[in-house]
Amino acid sequence: MEIVNAAIIYYSATGTVHALAQAAAEGAEKAGAHVRLRRVAETAAPEAISAKPAWAQHLQDTADIDEASLDDLEWADVVLFGTPTRFGNVASQLKAFIDATGPLWMGGGLASKVYSAFTASNTAHGGQESTLLALGNTFYHWGGIIVPPGYTDPIQFQSGNPYGTSHVSGDGAPGEVALQAARHQARRAVDTAAALKAGRGA
Ligand SMILES: Cc1cc2nc3c(=O)[nH]c(=O)nc-3n(C[C@H](O)[C@H](O)[C@H](O)COP(=O)(O)O)c2cc1C
Secondary structure (H helix, E strand, O other): OOOOEEEEEEOOOOOHHHHHHHHHHHHHHHOOOEEEEEEOOOOOOHHHHHOOHHHHHHHHHOOOOOEOOHHHHHHOOEEEEEEEEEOOEEOHHHHHHHOOOHHHHHOOOOOOOEEEEEEEEOOOOOOHHHHHHHHHHHHHHHOOEEOOOOOOOHHHHHHOOOOOOEEEHHHOOOOHHHHHHHHHHHHHHHHHHHHHHHHHHO
């Protein structure tokens, strides 16, 4: 199998999406990829963060994870993006990272890679799918190859979101079903990228 580079780029304020991102990194590694797990820069005001202890604590707990850079996107054959649902949309922190990719995009540096996305929301119908579809808009503009999990593994019939791994954080931290779904999603994205890489090299 072709070795592919997989970047897992995410934002998480209170740890839910971080847990999914870690599971995605495990899945990508198991599929044989070189993996970079990266959090995007925090852009919120320090007063807003310190007003919410769980937010401040998570930021401190993940300080050792490297911040995402444009080099990570350039390096990757496959990119999985993770974001909490914010009013049915992508978190502004991840959007700020995406909005800084203009020069790379202009040079064709984001085209023809594999992309996939995962999310978490507080409630079951709180906008997970609209968030994933919103991220999809970016992938279309980049000329990306979107690889959703669909129902390609039995775990998908338990986790239940063919657009991308999603977790309802109001029910607690991600359990084994969500984590397995994230691992499966990453594996599938990596396998697809590897097949593309092999085909392009043939
Ligand atoms: C500004 C803001 C907007 C949010 N919007 C939604 C929403 O539209 N639907 C929902 O179910 N949860 C919403 N949430 C809750 C988060 O999506 C949820 O807590 C998520 O799991 C947090 O992920 P994290 O722990 O990785 O930060 C919102 C939270 C914030 C702070």
